[in-house]
Amino acid sequence: MFRRAGVGADDGAPGARRPHRWRRILILVIVVALAVVAIPSIAAYFKLNGNITRIDVSRALGNRPTTSPVSEGDPRPLNILVMGSDTRTGIGTTEYGKDTVEGGAHSDTNLLVHISADRQRALVVSIPRDSMTMAPTDCSDPNSTVANGEIRQWNYNFNQGGPGCVIKTLEGLTGVFVNHFVVIDFRGFQDMVDALGGVEVCTNVDIADKDAQFTLPAGRHTLDGKQALGYVRVRKTVNDGSDLNRIRRQQAFLSSVVQQATSTGLLLRPDRLYGFLNAATGAMTTDPDLGATAMASIANSLRHIGIGRIAFVTVPTEVYPKDPNRVQWKESATLIWDAIKADRPMDDSNAGKPKPSSTSTPASPLTVSPDQITVQVSNDSGVEGLALQAGSALAVQGFRIAGYANGPVGETTGVIIRYAAAQRDAARTVAAAFPGATLKADDTLGDVISVHLGAGASNPVAVPNRIGTDPLPSMTLTASPAASDGIETRSADQDICN
Structure with missing residues (x-):
């Protein structure tokens, strides 16, 4: 409410309105300060959210395993399928080739991340790229399923039908419901490592791999993004040259990323955190429901998880009889899928405890x-x-x-x-x-x-x-x-x- 001029004995006294004026100035300063803080945050949110490419693959999935919906206040387990696309687009070099033989991309790295309902555990399952499994013959056809499909090498599923084909194949083989998916390409991987300031690795042998364009003496080293990309791609010239050994190195590398992100206080450095998230989202493709808000919610729910409660496991395999250069899943792989569906740890045997x-x-x-x-x-x-x-x-x-x-x-x-x-x-x-x-x-x-x-x-x-x-x-x-x-x-x- 405004006061009329001339009303009030002290209105004309010098400084009579100064307390009100200073309150208004203080409020103005606070509003400006909040704006300075909030606008970059809002801008950063829209920038990160806008970075993400989203595709809807639901129509191609057909009949899916049953699952309970995830709702706030009543959490359910979450299964997120992470695929590493080997597309070379945008990485700034042709050292790793220009494209795959068939055209398009493969997903040589496939990780199923299971997050427990109580948000106290996470299990990361590596699926070997050379696995020979049943797969839908035509992933674009909802009626084409694993049951009436054909045998196909795992990393060809992505080439045949993108992330939808990989999800459809995994769900059909295991009965595990996939809540979300994420695809990260070479460029995103490289930029994320650089945003972290490099990642430490350890090798017990000298590495000289022409295909991966990568050399490294034995010992501990901190690698930048380009070097790290070569390191995780090395296969034929290290140990027995198998994809399974490469998976072990990749799991150790991911462990190092987790250790470094927690020990260096990444979450307490907004500049470095933003750089990491900007790099990740800039080369990320997800389902329509996994935007920046959903990712932030998942991350927040995991804020108390200790890195000792994050476990990595590889689907057990044996030689594929028709081709010794390929593998097939062992019967014991069902122990992993059953543990995920029951939302229980893999180490329930109590051995050594x-x-x-x-x-x-x-x-x-x-x-x-x-x-x-x-x-x-x-x-x-x-x-x-x-x-x-x-x-x-x-x-x-x-x-x-x-x-x-x-x-x-x-x-x-x-x-x-x-x-x-x-x-x-x-x-x-x-x-x-x-x-x-x-x-x-x-x-x-x-x-x-x-x-x-x-x-x-x-x-x-x-x-x-x-x-x-x-x-x-x-x-x-x-x-x-x-x-x-x-x-x-x-x-x-x-x-x-x-």
Whole structure:
């Protein structure tokens, strides 16, 4: 509200309106200061978001694996397929060739990144480029599937039908739902390394590779973008010359990137962070839903993850019988896909870890007493007597045992506890008896909680709200650990020289 001139005894006094004037000046200064800070941020956001190329491949995917939607406040696991395109466009050199033999690009690097629902773990799965698998004959046809398709080398899927073809093939082979995809080309990789100020690598042999246009003596070295591109592409002249060894070097390289980004405080250096993000988004193609906002949300949800909880694994392979220069997936590859679909760590076998306590300590208090819970125990491990042993340890604590069953051997890893939605609290009490168990809702069940003991299943322990004090019976049987058969994991905090 404005005051009329001449009204008020002090209006004409010198400085009478000065406090109001200074308040207005202060407000103006604050607004300008905020504008100076905010406008570059807004501009940076639109610049980064505008850098990203988006394509919609949903029409070509056909029938897909079922998955629950991701919603704020109720997170679900996320699977992001990252593909490295070998297109040479824009990298400023022809040292690596001008194009592929067939024309177009291949995806020699394929990484499926699984982020757990609790945002405390990430698993990065490398898929060998020379893998021979079933694939849709015509990826542009929704009715062309893996089941009625043809055998094709993995990195040709990208050449045949772009990221949509790679996603369709992966989902059809594994049953894993891919939430998002990202394609990064040579130029983006090179620029991101330069934005980081280089990345340290370690090699135990001298490297001299004519195809990759790259030489490097044994030892630790910090490489710029162009050098790093040559390093991760080296294959034939190092060790046995296989793609699998190149994958190991790439995983060590990615570990080094993670270690460097966290140890040098990249997130606390807006200038370097912006340079990194500008380089990444400038050579990035994604699905329509993975823009700068979605990426920021995912990154924010992972802000507390430790690099020791980021693991790398390679799909286990064996020689492809029809061509010794190609490979095919081993049967044990299903252990990786099953772990992703169940959203559990790959290292559930507890090998080399301290034995679990004889009692459990749930994160929150248990609300249903064992004597109010009916349990059926299924032996899916193939170890005779395991279900009866577990049932006896549950019964002595007050659980009511409805019966026993033998499930299919080889389909279950660890302990899986199935329950109807109305029995979730009861299922938590049962899960407390099996530390590390996986809870799965199953609407086909009634009031009975179904416990499945698979490979590597833990034996029961005492729950905090047990009935009675009689000791648990001696448990002499143990479930054999799940066969790894060539599956090795690498932690992101591991020494890059190992």
